[in-house]
Amino acid sequence: MDFSQNYFEIFQLSVSFDLDTEDLSKRYRSLQSRLHPDKFVDATDHEKRLSLQWATRVNAAYQIISSDLSRAIYLLELKGVLIQENPKLPKNFLIEQIERREELDKILEDGCSMELLAAFKGEIDKCTADYLAEFSEIYLTNLRDAEIVVYKLQFFNKLSLQVNKIEDKILGY
Amino acid sequence: MALLQITEPGQRVDPHQRKVAAGIDLGTTNSLIASVRDGIAQTLPDSQGQHLLPSVVQFKEKSTLVGQSALDSAEEDPLNTILSVKRMMGRGIDDIERLGERLPYDFANTENGMVKINTVAGDKSPIEISSEILKELVGRAHRSFSGHLDGVVITVPAYFDDAQRQATRDAARLAGLTVLRLLNEPTAAAVAYGLDSGYEGLVAVYDLGGGTFDISILRLTRGVFEVVATGGNSALGGDDFDKCIAEWIITESGYKQDLSPRQLRSLILKARALKELLSDNDVADVDVSIDGLYFLGQLTRNHMNELVANLITDSMNACRRVLRDADETEISNVVMVGGSTRMHAVRQAVTDFFGVEPLVNIDPDQVIAIGAAEQANILVGNKPQDEMLLLDVLPLSLGIETMGGLAEKIIQRNTSIPISKSQEYTTYKDGQTAMLFHVVQGERELVSDCRSLASFELRGIPAMVAGAARIEVTFQVDADGLLSVSARELTTGINTSVMIKPSYGLSELEISDMLRASIDFAEDDVKVRSLAEARVEAMSLIDALELALGQDGDRLLQPDDLASLEEGISILRKVSRTNDINAINDEVRTLSVTSEKFAALRMDSAVRSAFSGLHIDQLQED
Structure with a gap:
């Protein structure tokens, strides 16, 4: 072997x-x-x-x-780029993330309708797809930016996991 | 050089005759054993012609009853008659109390919180009780085949954690069985349906048994069964439906006192009978009179459906979750398993949810045992050309306890198995030579909300300053979903020993003690036994090698290597006829080493053929 x-x-x-x-x-x-x-x-x-x-x-x-995200991380790894635990990200991206989290909190406070949650998830999926396309385009030529895209994808992945957790709670788990 | 042996493709070379294997459905309420005979998987009856064996064990001072006769005495002797032992497998006393079970047994106090039931025959663990059921089933196989059983496949709920699987395996060992594989119950059901039809697509297996509920999504492609996701509830089943109906009878009767074990047992049996009656009828008469608890009335099917509506909703929620985990919505077939799926309300809810009529043409009580028998027949080697493969996933995340009672996940739920993960740890004190780990299974963040599987101690860490040692711990989960742990200090390369102590199971030592006690042999016998064991090992190595040589010897080996392997085989064969245990063991070792190169060549060849097969497929599709 x-x-x-x-x-x-x-x-x-x-x-x-x-x-x-x-x-x-x-x-x-x-x-x-x-x-x-x-x-x-x-x-x-x-x-x-x-x-x-x-x-x-x-x-x-x-x-x-x-899986797309882990494949992206693995490709960087093969090129010698190791993912950091606490990366520095553009300020406007972080603000956008905070806003999304607040939006999710609001959905929770407002009685957590499955429809709103689904719409929120749809939004996350769309952003994820966009960043994946960007990664595919740039990772061969621009490792530095590709790394940043992966960090952004990780944020969206976390959000998506959080939505799943909320769904679990609604379903009684 | 040996003469070429010419055989039909796919046929075994002598001395490998057809082997006898069986599939066992070790159920909460009923158990079954099935085997493939004349190409057809059939369940095996007892001497009275009964196929279902009630999973009930009654301990008496000098004997043990299993099955219907034990069930019949359940009312008279509730403390010594154990029902639904499966719910206690791999569990601690605390778990059982947390489930809110009203079990009418006299639990013994054990140091580690492991469940033991005090009976007239002594304290009995769930593992020992289950092994009695297995022995009874195997007796049927021995009667049917008048001889030896080469191996069994035992089914477990897909949701069973490591402790529960380990307990099942240990029960089989106590019963003297060779376990070919622990198979997830829903997978077995899909095998029973899928093998014959050559069906491809996504299948949901809805299994509502006596004590557990499983929902699994499987992908079937070209003979490969892949468990995409599993979910369910290991504390929801037909028993709960019975309980709901029993509670209703208590309320209606106006009986206010606590129920005695005998009353409770009778009432549950009454409730179960009512439930079964209402599968075929719209309304049933209720006539209960048990030690002062009286009720005379009627129960309609609709009313019963209302009583159990919450339970059905619980099961549908689990379906919703597993669909999301699988990231699939288009289910093309639903397989129904378990006696409780005979209930109209259940079938209706399933049809509404998945949008397809569920498959019910194989007896829902037998379908798992039949699938297990098919798989056992393949694993034991009776269908070498068969391409079927079961790919399973880990049902619950595996993790270890970290600071503050948090569970750090090492391997995520629904990861395909076998899988391994390595993690690095370091020491926090100067000169520290040991470390304690606590392995848990479950999805929650707090260790106290997860299932405790085992603790293990790493010993023999070289003494260094705090933080300098780098200990790599590898968690390996095998194809049965069972965990093993190994560890190594990376800077020195020293292997550290791992001792696992199961939280609620039996340790290796306890099992071998029990096996020894059951055999009760003298000094002389020990020698006879080790000689027999050495010979068995020699023969199985010879068998395995001859089988492999028959398939690939000429194709993959140079004449020299082929000759030296054949020579090794003939030496081992000669030595194993003698009584020299050491010589046999030595030759087994030598031949094993000689064969390693051949094994590696076979693996490489298997990998190559995996891709060459693929290209042909693609050509055909184009």
Whole structure:
């Protein structure tokens, strides 16, 4: 097993942000249907261990590159850019984030209608899509700006997770 | 050089004959065992022709009853007759109290809060009680096949956490079974439906059993079953419906005193009978007379539906959440599992929510065992050409306790398994050589709101100044969803030992003690046993290697390597006929090492074929 392969190489894909997810999931399933421990019930202990390691690595790789944000972060990592915990972001972006949070708080205070929440989520999804498009366009030529876009995407991802949490509460979890 | 062995493609090379495997649905209310015979998965009956085994165990001073006979004495002997033991698997006393259960048992006090029930036959853990049910089921298989069972697949609710899965596996070990795989119940149900139809698309499996509710979204593509998301409620089931009806009877009867265990049990059985009656009828007569609790009246189906409406709403909310987790809306099929899905109100709610008529043509009580049997048959190697694969996800996030009682998530819910994650930690005191970790499972932020799985201690950390040691802890979750932990100090490369102490399960030591006690063997037998074990290991290595050589030997190996493996096999075969335990173990080790290169070649070849197969598919599509 070649641990020096990156997550794209595991699927015999070229390193790129733009990815045919349908094709990726075909490759993923094809690999797992040959490497998964269930295919090695009769095998030697050594093969069982190899199978577990492979299946684990294929799952980890798939998890990272199948999702847009984690794929973006991984691409930066491959280029030697490590994501910071507390990045410096443009002031107007931060203000915009605060406003969105206030908007969400208001939806909560006003009795938390599912419709308003859905509209808010739609807005987040749209911004996310825009930033993803921007990342795809610039990450090969402008690493510095691409990194900033990833931080912005992380903010939107957090918001989206928060909306999910609120939904969970409404659904009684 | 050995002669080429010519066999039909996909057929096993001798001595690998057809193996016997079974699927077991270890249910809250009823359990079943099924096996594939003549290509068809069928549930196996007991000697009276009954297929469903009530999951009930009655302990007597000198014997143990399992099933209907135990259920029949539940009213007479409530303290020694254990029902719905599945709800207690891998749980602590606190959990059970928190669930607000009114369980009529005499719980023993244990040091660690683990559940043990005081019976005339001594204190019994849920694991031991479940193993009695498993033994009874396996007896049916032995009768049917008059012999040995090579392995079983046991199903568990998709929502079961690590402790509950581990407890199930331990119960199987106590019953002397080889577990091929723990399979999620909804996946098993989809296997039962999906295998025959070659269906592709998104499937929701709605499983309302006796004690648990599971909802799973599966994607079926070219024989691959992928669990996209699972959810549910491990404390919602048919039993709760019975309780609602029982509460109604109590209210209507005007009975004000506390119910005795016997009264409670009888009442629940009455309520269950009423519920079943109302699956076929619009109205049922109620006639209850239990030790001073009297009620004579009628219950209509509509009224019952009102009584249980909240429970159905709870289950629909879980459906909503799992759809969101799966990020899917278009469900093309719904599979119904569990006796409670016979209720009209349940079927209606499911149809309304998913917008499709649910599949009900396989008996909802049997569908899980049948799917498990199909999977067992494949795993044991009876269908080597079969492409079916089950890809599962971790049902609940795994985390560890950090400062202030917070849970830090290490592996997120719904991550595909097997998976591993590594995390670095450091020491906070000079010269610190040990560290204590507490592993929890659940979605909440506070450790106290999550399930405590185990604690483990890292020992043998090299003494350094505070903050200098870098300890990498790796959490590995296998294909059964079971966790193991390993740790290494990175600056020195020293492996630290990990000792796991399950919060509410049995430790490795306790299990081996129990196994030993059940065998009760003398000094001489120990030798006989280790010789037998060494031989079994030798044979399974030879079997595995011959199978692999038959498939890939000529294709992947140079003549020299092939010859040395074949020589190794024949040496091991010769040695294992002797009584020399050490020589057998030595040869097993030698041959294992010799075969490692071949194993690596086989893996690489598997990876290559994964992609070559893909290109052919794509050509066909174009």
